[in-house]
Amino acid sequence: MDKFGKRFQGKVAIVTASTQGIGFGIAERLGLEGASVVISSRKQKNVDEAVESLRSKGIEALGLVCHVSNALHRKNLIEKTIQRYGRIDVIVSNAAANPSVEPILNTKESVLDKLWEINVKASILLLQDAAPHLQKGSSVIFISSIAGFNPPPAMSMYGVTKTALFGLTKAIAAELAPNTRVNCISPGFVPTNFASFITSNNEMRKALEEKTLLNRLGEVGDMAAAAAFLASDEASYITGENLVVAGGQPSRL
Template sequence: MEKSKIGRRFEGKVAIVTASTQGIGFSIAQRLALEGASVVISSRKQKYGKIDVIVSNAAVNPSVDAILDSHESTLDKLWEVNVKTSILLLQDASPHLTKGSSIVFISSIAAYQPPSSMSMYGVTKTALLGLTKALATEMAPHTRVNCVAPGTIPTRFARFITDNDIIRNTIEEKTPLKRLGTAEDMAAATAFLASDEASYITGETIVVAGGMSSRL
């Protein structure tokens, strides 16, 4: 999106975006910065004295094994990075959150129907949906907590899927909008939930997948 078409919804605000050196995280950090935010990229110390927005985006998928074939070390890594790290980050950050602050978790459409090649990854992303609901209640009324569930996005993280022309074409055909999403699409949805325009939204997950979803 052109800079001239972007508003300034985060002027004077401080945002933390984890795993933001590439892909979806980078696009989110860039979008928030273009809208005026001071963005802390994956830092535990530099906090500008306050925190208005936290986007928890870090995730791994170290194995394509079935859940019952997964090594314990793999299960531990998936849970540690995809779920536990988000909780620890908020424990550290919560004393610095401002009134009216916003948390956005980045989950995945895999949370609703974990694919066979990413089963445990999908399960950890399902956990983020529950974490969103639980923390929305726990952190109300001063902090909102929401979630974005991206569809298939052609980033380095998903290249084992999107670099395969047959798989990519199949996904595009099954998607009502007939294309894969972009990191910028995810950034736009995240920026909306983090902004004051979503001030009466908490505990919700927005699926950004071109209409490809198993939800009613």
């Protein structure tokens, strides 16, 4: 298991929505590189299983139920992390929802609210709680999406919330400088549960693969490697940036 370095020895990392998919992959990678990781999601069963999986690989892990739109859950996530480890060095804000495939002009207000609340506002509120505990040299990473550059029809409002994270990255990087770096990762299509409606359809999957220059979809490990780089001291002169990890898919506004 020592094929990775130990860039995060003695560091503490919080990853939201991290019991499966990209979030879990990032938590696992940071843990394998020596971090104590705090993982969370909405269901206790998922949290317990993910913690067990991490610990079986020798990773120090704390698991908590956290629905990111719940203020008490967010505060508890930060408080329990500080109680257990006394510090926060890395925060990866990964939670997202995509409850609608409607065009924006047909989307109900309650759905617009949910998209905004989970995909953008919760990240801000979590950082408001966490900021006083961030160590010098710490790192915050927002997980955006290739959809933020050109929101596709079936995910249009979701895409717009991901566009907002690009601006949020710039703004919070300025606010938290010089002690904390803030960056963003924009994954391409990765076959996880979250994207299963796209990636489980063979024709759609093939069409997506052909849109990339590398002729393949992304893997969780690709995103985890990018997050580990941005969170590490190797990226100590990078802040306010967006790293696109999408196999060469077009990524300009």
